Structures are given as C-alpha cells and as structure tokens.
Amino acid sequence: MNPPLLSVEDLSVEFRTREGVVQALDRVGFTVAKGETVGIVGESGSGKSVTALAIMGILHPAARVTAGRAVFGGLDLLAASERQRQEYRGRELSMIFQNPRTALNPIRTVGRQISDVLLRHANAPRAKVKTRAVELLARVQIPDAERRFDAYPFELSGGMCQRVMIALAIACAPALIIADEPTTGLDVTTQAGILDLLDELRTTTRTATILITHDLGLAAERCDRIVVMHAGHVVESASARALFSAPRHPYTARLIASTPRPGVKLAELTPITGAVPDLRGDLTPCRYRTRCERAADICDEPPLPRAEVATDHMVACRSPL
Amino acid sequence: MTGFVRHARYVFGENPVTGGALALFLVLVVLAAIGPWIAPHDPLASDTAKTLQPPSRAHWFGTDQVGRDILSRVLVATRLDLVISITAVALSFAVGATAGAAAGFFGGWTDRIVTRVTDTIMAFPLFVLAMGIVAALGNTLGNIVLATAIINVPFYARMARAEANVRREAGYVDAARLGGNGRARVLAVHVFPNCLPPMMVQASLNLGWAILNAAGLSFIGLGVRPPTPEWGIMVAEGAAFIVSGEWWIALFPGLALMLAVFCFNLLGDGLRDLIDPRRRT
Numbered sequence: 379m380n381p382p383l384l385s386v387e388d389l390s391v392e393f394r395t396r397e398g399v400v401q402a403l404d405r406v407g408f409t410v411a412k413g414e415t416v417g418i419v420g421e422s423g424s425g426k427s428v429t430a431l432a433i434m435g436i437l438h439p440a441a442r443v444t445a446g447r448a449v450f451g452g453l454d455l456l457a458a459s460e461r462q463r464q465e466y467r468g469r470e471l472s473m474i475f476q477n478p479r480t481a482l483n484p485i486r487t488v489g490r491q492i493s494d495v496l497l498r499h500a501n502a503p504r505a506k507v508k509t510r511a512v513e514l515l516a517r518v519q520i521p522d523a524e525r526r527f528d529a530y531p532f533e534l535s536g537g538m539c540q541r542v543m544i545a546l547a548i549a550c551a552p553a554l555i556i557a558d559e560p561t562t563g564l565d566v567t568t569q570a571g572i573l574d575l576l577d578e579l580r581t582t583t584r585t586a587t588i589l590i591t592h593d594l595g596l597a598a599e600r601c602d603r604i605v606v607m608h609a610g611h612v613v614e615s616a617s618a619r620a621l622f623s624a625p626r627h628p629y630t631a632r633l634i635a636s637t638p639r640p641g642v643k644l645a646e647l648t649p650i651t652g653a654v655p656d657l658r659g660d661l662t663p664c665r666y667r668t669r670c671e672r673a674a675d676i677c678d679e680p681p682l683p684r685a686e687v688a689t690d691h692m693v694a695c696r697s698p699l
Numbered sequence: 700m701t702g703f704v705r706h707a708r709y710v711f712g713e714n715p716v717t718g719g720a721l722a723l724f725l726v727l728v729v730l731a732a733i734g735p736w737i738a739p740h741d742p743l744a745s746d747t748a749k750t751l752q753p754p755s756r757a758h759w760f761g762t763d764q765v766g767r768d769i770l771s772r773v774l775v776a777t778r779l780d781l782v783i784s785i786t787a788v789a790l791s792f793a794v795g796a797t798a799g800a801a802a803g804f805f806g807g808w809t810d811r812i813v814t815r816v817t818d819t820i821m822a823f824p825l826f827v828l829a830m831g832i833v834a835a836l837g838n839t840l841g842n843i844v845l846a847t848a849i850i851n852v853p854f855y856a857r858m859a860r861a862e863a864n865v866r867r868e869a870g871y872v873d874a875a876r877l878g879g880n881g882r883a884r885v886l887a888v889h890v891f892p893n894c895l896p897p898m899m900v901q902a903s904l905n906l907g908w909a910i911l912n913a914a915g916l917s918f919i920g921l922g923v924r925p926p927t928p929e930w931g932i933m934v935a936e937g938a939a940f941i942v943s944g945e946w947w948i949a950l951f952p953g954l955a956l957m958l959a960v961f962c963f964n965l966l967g968d969g970l971r972d973l974i975d976p977r978r979r980t
Binding site for chain 1: 806868869870871873874875876877878879880881888889892893975976977
C-alpha cells in the first residue's frame with residue numbers, strides 16, 4: 379500500500395485556561411490517502427476544528443501540542459519550523475473556513491487576495507497573476523469573473539464568498555484541502571453547489587480533502603472514509619459504507635440514529651443524552667462513559683483500547699456493538 | 700487607481716460638507732505655498748505712523764501696535780502653522796500607529812512595553828508635558844514639532860492597539876497565515892489597513908488640536924518667538940488690546956486658526972470614507 383498523504387498519529391492538544399487545562403485532543407490518529415475524502419464528524423466541541431488547526435499549525439496561542447506527529451509528504455508538520463510550515467501552507471495544504479465572510483479581508487478586493495497567494499508561492503509570474511486569478515474565479519463558477527476580480531467581499535453573497543475561499547484554497551493546486559464546515563450558514567442549494575464543486579475539483583486534480591462537518595448525512599454522501607470524534611477522542615474510523623451499515627461504537631450508532639433521514643418520523647429519532655463532558659481535570663479513559671448505555675465497570679480500566687475490528691475499521695471501545 | 704479617483708470624486712461629491720472642507724483645505728495649502736508673495740505688505744515691517752488702525756481699504760485686517768499689516772501676517776503665518784501641525788501629526792501617527800498595532804497584534808512583551816510608555820506619557824497633563832519638553836530642549840521649531848508629536852503619540856498607540864487587538868483573531872488573519880504569510884506581513888498587509896479608517900478620523904481631529912497646541916505654546920511664550928508671524932502669538936499679543944477696543948488684532952488670526960481647525964475636523968470623515976471601501980455603493 380502507498381504511504382498515506384497525511385498521517386496524524388497520537389495528536390494531543392491542551393488548552394491552558396484560567397479554569398484549568400482543557401485536554402482538547404487526546405491521541406487523535408487517522409490517515410488521508412492521495413485523492414481521498416475523509417470526513418471528520420462529531421458534535422460541537424468534539425475537537426474537529428482543533429484537529430484541523432493543529433495540522434495547519436495555527437492553533438490559538440493558549441493551545442499546546444503535547445504529543446503526536448502529523449506527517450505530510452515526509453515532513454512532520456508539528457515539529458517543522460515556522461518557516462517550513464509557511465512554505466507548505468497555501469501551496470501544499472490549504473483550508474476552507476466555516477465563515478467565508480470573516481475569512482476574507484474586508485478591504486481588499488477578492489482578486490487581490492487571490493493574487494496575494496499566487497505571488498506568495500511564486501508559481502505565477504507577476505504579469506500573469508491577474509489572468510490566473512480570473513481563471514480561478516471562473517473555475518469556481520463565479521459568473522462574470524472578470525468583473526468580480528475587482529469586487530470587495532461585502533459586495534458578494536455568502537455562497538459567492540465561499541466560492542472565492544475555494545478559489546483561494548485551490549490557487550496553488552494543493553495536495554490536501556481541509557474544509558471546516560464549508561457549507562454551514564449557506565442555504566441548501568448553495569450548499570449542494572459548493573460540495574459539487576469540491577467533488578469536481580477532487581476528481582479532476584486528485585486533491586485529498588478533509589471534510590469537517592457535524593452533518594452525518596452530508597459526510598455519508600461525500601466521503602470515502604469517516605472519522606468519528608467525541609470529546610477529543612477518535613471513537614471510530616472506517617469507510618463510509620462500513621460505518622453506516624455496521625457502526626461498532628455506541629456513539630456512532632446513536633449519532634446515526636439521531637440523524638434525520640427519509641422514511642423516519644421525527645419522533646422516531648433518538649437524541650443522544652447528556653453533553654460532551656467537561657474536558658478539564660481528570661477524565662475517565664473512555665470519555666463517552668457517562669453518556670453510554672453500554673457502560674460497565676470494565677470501561678473504567680485504562681487505557682482506552684483502539685482496536686482494529688476489521689480491515690481499516692478502528693473502534694475505541696471496550697464493548698463495541 | 701482610476702477606481703480610487705472615481706471613488707474620491709464620489710465621496711467628495713456626495714457630501715457637500717466634505718467637499719467644502721476639502722476646498723477650504725486646498726485654499727489653506729495654496730496660501731501656505733504662496734502666502735509670502737501675495738501678502739500686500741511686509742509682515743515684519745513696522746510703521747509707527749500707522750499703529751492700531753482699524754480695518755480699512757489699505758489694511759483690510761487693520762494694523763497692530765507697531766503698525767504691521769495684520770492681513771499680511773495672517774497670510775504668511777499659514778505656512779508655519781500648517782507645517783507644525785502636519786509634521787507633528789504625521790510623526791505621532793507614524794510612531795503611534797506602528798507601535799500600537801504591533802502591541803495589539805503581537806501582545807506579550809511588545810504590548811507591555813508600549814502600554815507602559817504610553818501610560819507614562821499620559822500620566823502628565825499633556826500641555827504641561829509639551830511645555831516641559833520645549834523648555835528643556837530649547838525653543839526651536841523642531842522641538843515644538845517634537846513636543847506636539849510626543850504628547851499625541853499615546854492617542855494613536857492606544858487606538859491602533861485596540862483596533863489591531865480585535866482583528867488579531869479575525870478569520871482573514873488565519874486565512875492570510877494559511878496563505879503562507881509570516882506574522883509581520885499579516886500585520887502590515889491585512890490587519891493594519893483595516894485599522895486605518897478610525898485612525899484617519901483621529902488624525903484629522905488631531906491636526907486641529909496640534910495647531911491649537913502650537914498656538915498655545917506660542918501664547919505662553921514657549922513656541923515660536925516674536926516677531927515671527929504665527930497665529931497663536933498674534934492672538935496672544937492682540938488679547939491685551941481687546942479691552943481697549945482694538946479687537947481686530949486678535950480676531951483675524953483667531954479666525955484663521957478657527958477655520959483651519961474647523962476644516963481639519965470636517966475633513967476627517969471624508970478621509971475615512973475615502974479609504975474604507977465599504978463606503979462605496
């Protein structure tokens with residue numbers, strides 16, 4: 379098997395706050411192969427975005443990576459110098475943010491923002507930058523790209539801004555794009571359009587994608603493999619098909635059962651009880667313990683197992699389904 | 700660039716007050732440039748035969764206690780007053796905005812040092828501090844500018860710090876870093892320009908204040924020395940004659956001072972609109 383494009387191993391991140399140390403990520407691991415789409419799903423506060431920010435190396439100053447590696451193309455991004463990382467960011471790795479309106483600089487035209495990235499990574503001569511930027515805008519299906527080059531972000535709709543973000547992300551043909559909830563806050567038709575665009579880019583350029591979402595349906599539809607996170611742990615990771623047909627972790631099963639889908643009445647959906655536990659102080663080995671209906675005394679025994687229950691199917695549970 | 704020109708025309712055209720302020724500013728600049736040539740009399744030439752004359756056809760603004768033509772003195776003083784205020788404001792803007800933005804963006808030690816220095820400056824009554832600086836360093840034009848600049852630095856530093864601080868965690872800062880930009884470049888290219896609109900307003904308000912400050916220093920004898928024509932000294936000298944009915948000596952330079960301050964204050968809003976693309980419609 380080919381070595382994966384990105385391999386995250388044992389990634390642990392802490393936040394130092396006034397109220398104590400928050401263990402935001404605990405030994406998170408997953409891999410992304412070339413051209414693959416990996417979904418990271420989980421409820422709010424499960425550590426999805428922190429994982430992305432840690433890989434990109436732009437964590438909040440209060441956050442600290444305490445252990446782990448994120449190997450990308452032979453380089454451990456977490457151990458690399460800031461200068462090395464700057465070279466990778468934007469060129470090899472890029473990211474699409476949740477809120478395109480705030481992620482674009484309000485007083486620079488979108489054309490200039492795209493040109494900035496192109497110039498920074500010097501894969502376009504200055505004279506050609508404008509043509510390339512307009513091409514990119516057209517590529518993300520922005521109508522009248524030539525004219526939009528001079529538009530400011532506030533003059534564009536939310537969907538348009540997200541397209542501009544995507545244009546920025548693909549400007550240097552990166553090997554991996556991390557899309558952090560790329561369609562949150564957009565209406566359904568725009569959502570589909572954005573995701574189709576990402577799919578299309580993936581098939582034409584073989585760019586790998588990490589799609590971070592809390593929408594399980596969306597992940598099922600768009601991803602090859604899915605990583606389920608809960609309270610800073612990867613609780614299950616498997617191919618999308620295996621995960622949905624036979625979830626092994628109780629949390630995954632409940633998550634699927636609580637997702638609205640055709641043919642199921644709203645009353646039949648079962649919510650997951652409780653909330654993501656407080657990640658400060660001492661934690662049980664399994665952080666789903668207090669919410670789990672299968673919990674037993676054995677669950678309190680450290681360490682949390684991470685078992686391969688089938689090929690490419692990992693579950694972190696003492697008593698999987 | 701043509702877009703900028705079009706936008707400028709729009710901003711000044713849409714708001715007649717801004718347009719008027721710009722026109723007044725241009726008049727001031729022209730007067731500053733050609734004042735000495737269009738002055739009808741020598742601003743320093745005294746004429747003991749014509750002291751304390753009220754405004755007349757020969758002397759539109761009247762004459763002062765030694766018979767100097769007040770109109771000429773007011774015109775010639777324009778250059779000095781504009782030079783003092785504009786250089787002082789430019790200096791404090793450059794220093795204050797840079798230090799403040801760095802403090803707000805980087806935090807930590809940079810922030811601590813900048814905040815302490817500005818706090819120290821602000822601990823003194825500012826005008827007294829300016830007096831002290833001029834008195835200690837010597838009564839020269841350069842020192843008047845320096846003193847005015849120093850007492851203004853904290854305002855820019857604090858404002859830039861606050862503006863940069865709220866933008867430090869903006870999405871586009873992360874996005875810019877993801878585009879492979881270093882932190883210094885992110886600050887200079889992405890954060891700082893976003894802080895500018897409110898700072899421009901501050902700068903224009905400050906221009907008026909800087910003129911008043913320079914005039915105030917002259918008024919108490921620590922600024923420009925007589926007989927150099929300067930609005931502040933002229934008001935100071937004329938003040939003594941108001942009680943005896945010779946109002947024109949203080950009124951006309953005072954009026955010039957007021958117009959300049961007025962013009963700068965009005966211009967502030969226009970300048971902000973000019974550099975903030977969101978004002979475009």
